[in-house]
Amino acid sequence: MSYNPIDLSLYLVLDPDLCRDLEGMVRTARLAAENGATVVQLRAPGWKRRQWLEAARELKAVLAPFGVPLIINDHVDVALAIDADGVHVGQDDLPATEARRLIGPDKVLGLSVSNAAELAAVPQDVDYLGIGPVYATGTKPDAAAATGVSLFGHLVAAARLPVVAIGGINGGNCAPLFAAGAQGVAVVSAICGQCDPARATAELRTRIGSAKQRR
């Protein structure tokens, strides 16, 4: 049972290196929100919390007019400090149950899972799952091995929650993931660091629309 519905269709995970700096991140987030991104996540593993807080505040202000929720990766305290729309945790972060207790029932809570064992252990507190990496990815050095579309489909079928696919996803390879049951796809380098993030987002959105219709 999902507490908080969220449109996972085109889920942008911001990468501070690919976006170069805070200004680049904020600009990318704005262009993505204008052109069809449905969720934005702030993820900056190497940053100190002061920098997280500043970025999160700016992103929240930029995304709010579009009604695009801002999800904070891992840093529950930053999410609380800026009253973000939600939190996304991984298997090495605070357990989902702890995160839910801290953020309360009205915020979105996402959890990353990579395999059937992690899927079986997902608590009720979670709103959606991030499953991946589905394809090989260069933007998360500590990611698990890629599931591929077939195993991804099995995991989605076993999941009782909406699923966003993540890992190496772009416009050219996203369709099979929707066919396999994904509610959405999370992208990093398919938008961050692209010469024209607005156009990249709009094209992704078109492809996602077609893929969802064909389902």
Added chain:
Amino acid sequence: MSYNPIDLSLYLVLDPDLCRDLEGMVRTARLAAENGATVVQLRAPGWKRRQWLEAARELKAVLAPFGVPLIINDHVDVALAIDADGVHVGQDDLPATEARRLIGPDKVLGLSVSNAAELAAVPQDVDYLGIGPVYATGTKPDAAAATGVSLFGHLVAAARLPVVAIGGINGGNCAPLFAAGAQGVAVVSAICGQCDPARATAELRTRIGSAKQRR
């Protein structure tokens, strides 16, 4: 005005590398609490939050019987999750005012300052200050330049809060810091990684007692 009084006399900052592993940290904390440490801080910059949470839970359980408060460095969410006694933030962490808002009025809040400008900007939300590094230190690679005893004394005189000195402190060099107005000294390698942490703590405690009497 300090909200929450705390005995800063002998403030142990745990170092996961010097203590080797979680078991070593817990053992060190217990021996230190048994032998006169008055506060213990968990600080593990390289750790994932899941590990922080486990360590914090174990440390809280070990320290509680001694009435020794457990302070969590930087990770306000971990502190909230385990209901720790307090939080210590640095200049790159969540601002003290945000941290206070998240932990509430009844928890201890410490803030690190290294110079007069940082001292002048300390908000009312803080219970105590960590001032340093007073001596050169090997356990915090990103620390500022050492203040030395003289500048430390000037900073303490200008501070309106209890001060714990930190940075390169051991039994042999702690006395001048009390003479300069410190309420306590924070130590890392003077206890963590010592062959006999119990004896090291007891000896420090004796020296601190003498230094405080001579003031």
